[in-house]
Amino acid sequence: MLHTTDTAATFSLSRFVEGVHSFLPVDGHTRHERLPDGRTMLVFRVLEEGRRGDVCVAGPRTHALFKNAGGVARAISIEFKPGWSAPLLGVAANALTDRIIPLEDIWGRPGGDLCDELLAARSLPELLDRVSRAIALRTRQTFESASARLARRAVRLLEGDEVRVERVAERLGVTARHLRRAFTESVGVSPKDFARTVRLQRAVRMAATSKDWARIARDAGYYDQAHLIADFRELVGLTPGAFVKRAGDDGAARRLLGPPAEDARACAEGAANAGHDVGESGVVTVRARIERAAP
Numbered sequence: 001m002l003h004t005t006d007t008a009a010t011f012s013l014s015r016f017v018e019g020v021h022s023f024l025p026v027d028g029h030t031r032h033e034r035l036p037d038g039r040t041m042l043v044f045r046v047l048e049e050g051r052r053g054d055v056c057v058a059g060p061r062t063h064a065l066f067k068n069a070g071g072v073a074r075a076i077s078i079e080f081k082p083g084w085s086a087p088l089l090g091v092a093a094n095a096l097t098d099r100i101i102p103l104e105d106i107w108g109r110p111g112g113d114l115c116d117e118l119l120a121a122r123s124l125p126e127l128l129d130r131v132s133r134a135i136a137l138r139t140r141q142t143f144e145s146a147s148a149r150l151a152r153r154a155v156r157l158l159e160g161d162e163v164r165v166e167r168v169a170e171r172l173g174v175t176a177r178h179l180r181r182a183f184t185e186s187v188g189v190s191p192k193d194f195a196r197t198v199r200l201q202r203a204v205r206m207a208a209t210s211k212d213w214a215r216i217a218r219d220a221g222y223y224d225q226a227h228l229i230a231d232f233r234e235l236v237g238l239t240p241g242a243f244v245k246r247a248g249d250d251g252a253a254r255r256l257l258g259p260p261a262e263d264a265r266a267c268a269e270g271a272a273n274a275g276h277d278v279g280e281s282g283v284v285t286v287r288a289r290i291e292r293a294a295p
Contacts, residue, residue: 013132016084022124023075032067032075035204036060036197036235038155038187040085040096042103042131044118046073055103055115057089059096060188064236076124078131082187082194083152087144088135093188110134151186154179158195163221165191200235203228207244216240 018039023032041058050073058077085093091106104111114134121127150172157168168191169179183191202220210216217228232240 013128013135016080016088017078018081019079020124020128021077021079023072023077025072025074032065032069034058034061034065035200036062036064036189036193037201038082038189038194038197040080040082040089040093040188042078042080042089043075043100044077044115044127044131045069045075046119047071049073050119053115053119055111055118056100057091057096057103057106058100059085059098060093062098062189062193063234076118076127078128081152082155083148085188086148086186087139090138092185094184097188107138110138145186147182148186150174150179151183154183154191155187155194158191159198163195165195196231196235199228200231203232203240204243207240211244213240 038060040060043056043058044053045056046053048071060082080088083093085091085096089106102111103114107114114130117130117134118127121130153172154168157171162168162171165179166176169176172179174182180190180192183189183194187194189197199221203216203222206216206220213228214225217223217225220228222228222231229239232238232243236243238246
């Protein structure tokens with residue numbers, strides 16, 4: 001079981017959260033942009049100048065999403081580390097893939113109650129604390145499967161230096177078929193597709209400081225530049241050059257990625273002391289230092 005003696009008062013959301021982002025409207029619209037990354041998000045939106053709101057679960061993406069939403073006064077997204085959808089939210093990740101589902105459809109009435117509580121929150125730390133308490137009450141009755149633990153171990157290998165699914169399965173002592181089944185259920189995409197998102201994310205980070213696409217392709221793990229271009233077209237819907245042009249000088253590439261991998265550790269604990277990076281895009285990235293999750 002995920003938690004046995006922990007209570008809502010002592011539950012720490014930091015172990016499960018990779019990033020917290022606050023989105024503010026620009027010219028009456030809030031830009032919501034995501035690249036495939038194998039992550040599930042909890043998204044809270046304040047609508048109609050605070051008169052109402054909604055809470056949704058945004059599953060992992062297999063293709064980039066570019067969306068402008070009107071009528072949103074503010075939005076907060078909490079990005080969970082891969083492999084925690086079932087223990088925290090009570091739904092398998094592959095049931096969320098490429099979907100945005102109201103939390104009330106998953107939790108029932110408690111999902112609607114949480115939205116009311118978040119609307120009443122006076123600060124971001126208070127909002128995160130209320131999310132933490134709501135999830136803590138759910139996890140007291142939730143079991144963590146061996147498949148989820150296996151998937152998270154595979155994620156660490158794929159985000160490290162291992163790129164072949166068969167090799168990852170061998171290192172974990174399971175068959176490739178077993179790994180694919182456990183990984184898809186717990187992360188929401190296959191390990192092969194997840195490895196593609198890892199390469200894509202690396203390439204986008206490198207493109208922030210270099211336009212040598214041949215070198216970027218090699219260093220990010222592609223066979224060659226043609227391989228990189230083909231993946232960009234399929235996953236993002238743009239060529240690498242068009243993507244960089246679209247990103248412009250306002251940090252959109254960083255916004256699509258979330259915080260850089262080396263310091264993307266935003267969470268409920270420490271949010272009061274977090275730094276806020278605010279760009280012309282109206283996106284605030286909240287960052288706080290937290291400990292890495294145990295295996």
